[in-house]
Amino acid sequence: MADATLPAPPTVGIKIPEGRSWIALEIGRMREAARSRAAARKRATSRKKPIGLLHVDDAQFQKAALIVAVSAPQQFGRLDEIILRGRFVLRGEDVATLDELVHEAVRIAAIGLDGPGPHTSELTALNGRIIYAADFLQRREGEIARRRYARGLLGGVTMTFFLLLLIGAGGVAVITLWRHGPMPADQSEALRDVLVAVGAGAAGACVSVMLRMHRMHNLTIESAARGAAIYRIFLGWFFAAAVVFFLKSGLLAGIFTVPDDHIASWFFWGAVGFLAGFNERWATNLISRGPGSTAEGAHGHSAQDAPDAAKPPTA
Structure with a gap:
């Protein structure tokens, strides 16, 4: 019987791509994983519609809330405002704590209040609990706002140093190509002085704002947006650059003496830029300014400085 040549059986398995195909496949997997993580974070952090005290899924509490709303409408409105604000600002255990205080x-x-007669003592006790809940909300909101503002400041300082490195390298390259030769020593020192002063100005602005935030008692979450912190870093840039221009132009030659030593000059411009970054006296209300801020209310006064505003309304 003649031997028949049988075809080789097909190989079972996954063909591993090589070269660019493998790299493209890995990049696609990384992108898909990143999209999955982003979607999971979005689902985890999605906010529910705010629910007032009269819409809680608890019949017994709804009855109590209705009694307070009818007998002391202004105090009840203040409690409703506190709990809605807390659910917008706070997270985790802080929300549960504030809910328990208000409830x-x-x-x-x-x-x-469930009875006839004047309720003077009950209203006084309710006012005290309102003040306590409002103080808890204000204190926790201020702490969260400070942390958020500090992260924005540190991000702005980090971005500053990366930009200065790029500007310095780009400036040297452009001047070298334009002159068809090495950059002169005086021009390189001038560029170095400006970059050092601007970087130190950003650091000075960061320290200035952090010291100011330590003295503030009523910082809101809206005024501590990331963009506001970066604007403060930009102010440090501009103030430091302005001081450098004044000194380099000779307008302040009789007040400051720029050292001739190369190393001492580096420290001098760093110190000048850092001090210029402390621009609190020229832009004091950039942190605490809100939509309805006035000149008097933008200096970080505590709630005790405005007793009428701190008192809850009475029935």
Whole structure:
């Protein structure tokens, strides 16, 4: 019987791509994983629609809230405002703590207000609980805003140093190509002085703002946006550059003496830029300024400085 030549069986398995195909496949997998993580974070951080005190899924609490809303409408409105603001600003255990403070105030007030007669003592106790809940919200919001502002400042300083490196390298390359030769020593020193002063000005602005935030008691989450922190770093740039221009032009030659030594000059311009970054006296309300801020209310006064604003309304 003649031997028949049988075809080789097909290989079972996955063909591993090589070269550019393998790299493209890995990049696609990384992108897909990044999109999956972003979608998971979005689902985890998605905010629910704010719910007022009269819309809580608890019949017993709704009854108590209705009693307080009818007997003390202004105090109830303040409690509703506090809890809605807290759910917008706070996260995690802070939300649960504020909810418990407000709900406890409503339950206790409902027991005292559910009856005839003047409720002077009950309203006084309710006002005290409102102040306590508002103080907790303001304190935690200020701490969150400070952390957010500090992250923005540090991000602005980091961005500053990267930009200065790029500007310095680009400036040297452009001048070298334009002159068809090496950059003169005086021009390289002038460029170095400006870059050192601007970088130190960004650091000075960061320290200036962090010291100011330590003295503030009513910082809101809206005023601590990342962009506001970066604007403050930009101010440090401009103030430092302005001081360098004044000194280099000779307008302040009789006040400051620029050292001739190469190393001492580097430290001098760094110190000048850092001090120029402390621009609190010229832009004091950039942090705390809100939509309704005035000149008097933009200097970080505590709530005790405005007792009328701190008192809750009475029925």
